Amino acid sequence: MRLVHADTSSHKIPIDMTPMIDAVFQLIIFFMLTLKIRTDEGNFDINMPIGAPAQAASQLLVPDIKVRLIANRAGGLSRLELGRRSLGNGDKAYATLNESILGIVGKGNSLNKEVEVEIDADYELHYQEVIKAITACTGRINPATKQPERFVEKIKFAPPRKPAGG
Amino acid sequence: MKLTRDSFDNKVDLDMTPMIDIVFQLITFFMVVINFEAGEIDERVKLAQSELARPPKVKPDNELVLQMGFQRDKEGQVISESLLFYNSQAIPLEEFRPLLKRETAFYRLSNPTGPIRTTVVIRADAESPAGQVQELIRLCQEEKYEKFSLRAMQPEAQ
Numbered sequence: 001m002r003l004v005h006a007d008t009s010s011h012k013i014p015i016d017m018t019p020m021i022d023a024v025f026q027l028i029i030f031f032m033l034t035l036k037i038r039t040d041e042g043n044f045d046i047n048m049p050i051g052a053p054a055q056a057a058s059q060l061l062v063p064d065i066k067v068r069l070i071a072n073r074a075g076g077l078s079r080l081e082l083g084r085r086s087l088g089n090g091d092k093a094y095a096t097l098n099e100s101i102l103g104i105v106g107k108g109n110s111l112n113k114e115v116e117v118e119i120d121a122d123y124e125l126h127y128q129e130v131i132k133a134i135t136a137c138t139g140r141i142n143p144a145t146k147q148p149e150r151f152v153e154k155i156k157f158a159p160p161r162k163p164a165g166g
Numbered sequence: 167m168k169l170t171r172d173s174f175d176n177k178v179d180l181d182m183t184p185m186i187d188i189v190f191q192l193i194t195f196f197m198v199v200i201n202f203e204a205g206e207i208d209e210r211v212k213l214a215q216s217e218l219a220r221p222p223k224v225k226p227d228n229e230l231v232l233q234m235g236f237q238r239d240k241e242g243q244v245i246s247e248s249l250l251f252y253n254s255q256a257i258p259l260e261e262f263r264p265l266l267k268r269e270t271a272f273y274r275l276s277n278p279t280g281p282i283r284t285t286v287v288i289r290a291d292a293e294s295p296a297g298q299v300q301e302l303i304r305l306c307q308e309e310k311y312e313k314f315s316l317r318a319m320q321p322e323a324q
Contacts (some may be wrong), residue, residue: 040221126294157303
């Protein structure tokens with residue numbers, strides 16, 4: 001048999017792209033359907049073993065801080081208290097709380113890690129208010145760097161207060 | 167110009183290269199941005215906002231995500247009591263203890279005694295009663311969980 005070699009090298013081999021394009025489009029559709037635009041979530045870490053003995057006040061150079069959140073009937077914040085001092089309500093109260101705690105613990109104080117803030121909230125209070133209180137107690141956004149700086153690490157909750165009707 | 171029969175028979179060759187380039191770029195984009203962990207996020211939970219909330223730099227080895235929120239109507243109005251969204255179920259907090267015990271038994275396989283090293287991540291709705299969140303924490307404490315992480319959302323993200 002005589003083989004003709006002359007023309008075979010110049011012929012293009014047609015590749016059928018259809019299956020690959022099918023698979024690739026399937027992949028795109030999969031990724032498009034499973035894509036969720038993720039919002040940035042952050043954490044407040046709490047180390048809270050049950051029945052952990054409270055550190056004696058005399059052992060601490062900085063006293064523990066108690067923050068009381070009193071709810072109104074709608075679940076909003078009626079009054080914010082730091083110790084026995086009423087700070088009012090709304091964003092201004094949280095700003096005052098933030099400044100007061102920073103004043104207590106002192107900026108850059110190495111004892112900050114020992115300070116514990118106890119959050120004592122009414123049962124029906126919206127959780128948003130608790131997070132606002134934790135935010136005000138634990139740190140602030142540094143105006144220069146725009147980065148958060150924490151001045152209190154330890155947060156604990158007082159036992160839940162059962163609603164009057166419950 | 168004289169048209170011959172051959173000029174009609176010729177196939178038009180489409181250059182697929184630019185399309186394939188773009189399609190692969192799209193696939194690469196989706197693969198990079200896809201977040202399989204988002205599956206654990208329940209859309210019904212509208213997180214509280216905090217300017218200090220930042221994603222953790224080091225992710226804990228084990229975490230148990232507990233989500234508390236409400237059933238809402240199409241307008242986003244709350245139409246139920248506070249519920250826990252756990253394994254595609256919406257259950258009241260009072261019924262959660264046996265499920266938590268079952269979950270704990272799994273973590274106990276690697277650590278039969280002592281505190282559980284798993285971090286409990288709590289994603290609670292901004293409107294959830296604070297007392298319910300505290301009771302959830304206490305429930306976990308009774309099962310010897312010690313590490314808790316309260317989730318919040320950065321304000322500009324919403």
